[in-house]
Amino acid sequence: MLEMLETAEQEIRSSKGTPRGTLRINAPTSFGIRHLGVIVSEFLTLYPDVEVELTLDDRVVDIVDQGFDLAIRIRQLEDSSLTARYLAPAHIVLCASPDYLRRHGAPSHPCELASHSCLVYDYMARHGTWSLEREGQREDVRVHGRMRGNNGDVLMHAAIAGHGLTLAPTFIVHEAIRNGTLVPLLRDWHVIGGSFYAVMPPGRVDVLKVRVFLDHLAASLGRIPSWDRDLQGAPADD
CATH class of the missing domain: 3.40.190.290 (D-Maltodextrin-Binding Protein; domain 2)
Known part of the structure; x- marks a missing residue:
């Protein structure tokens, strides 16, 4: 209950225009180490009132049960009650x-x-x-x-x-x-693979700290991620 009250208070403050509070993110291990860590560090510089808890795990975790604001998935998504946002191709x-x-x-x-x-x-x-x-x-x-x-x-x-x-x-x-x-x-x-998606519990996409991180993440990846540009063997952009 205390955590829920803290989250509600943070979201009320965030709704006034300044992202605040703790952002809980789950992501695959290698992607987190190789690429996401830099993106998160840049995000922290841009938004000093936000704290990030980043958990790396290649398993598909229950983000609602474990209290994550969002997870990054690299796969073909199955039908789900989660909200999803396409980010980039995953070749x-x-x-x-x-x-x-x-x-x-x-x-x-x-x-x-x-x-x-x-x-x-x-x-x-x-x-x-x-x-x-x-x-x-x-x-x-x-x-x-x-x-x-x-x-x-x-x-x-x-x-x-x-x-x-x-x-x-x-x-x-x-x-x-x-x-x-x-x-x-x-x-x-x-x-046959998938794409980069951000998935969130229902309603989280409207929380300011989540929304600004999603925009920052999408802009950092780009339509064609840096690792695919002019790479031999990578398919053309989907």
Whole structure:
């Protein structure tokens, strides 16, 4: 009850034109470390009366039950009572190291992935299945390999070391692709992924501290995020 009263008081003050109070945000781990931390720091400079509690977790948490004002999701959203705001495309690429490709060759079709060592991100693969599509044709391939994990950065390092192919978001692997330590594969196929969304409990989008952060976040990401600009292997903007 005390927390609810404090939140109500903060929102009354915020409604007068100055964002105030504590903003509770949930976001995926690698995105939070690599990109969101800088965006939040800039936001704190712009709005000195707002405090931020940032929790990083790759699992989909119940933001209503856990008291978050908003969460950043990188996926295709399912039907929900939550309010959602589209932020930017989230591109996924299939890639491997030059060393792995020298030893095992590059796949020419998704069906060949079943015979490769694949590094699987648990929250992306449905029952160990990768899905790709091209011109309306969809391929669902059961994959396996020597490593699974719930963090994209860990799997990227395993891919760079030559342990297999991986499906990875460009916000993680863009530097490795640019410096040549990872090579994008099957570039004429589109990896079925999602987009960046902010999701909020009903009514939170009208709270000033939430609204100004959403505007700041969307402007920081841009229509094409910085990591996708002129990146080999990244699809064109959706």
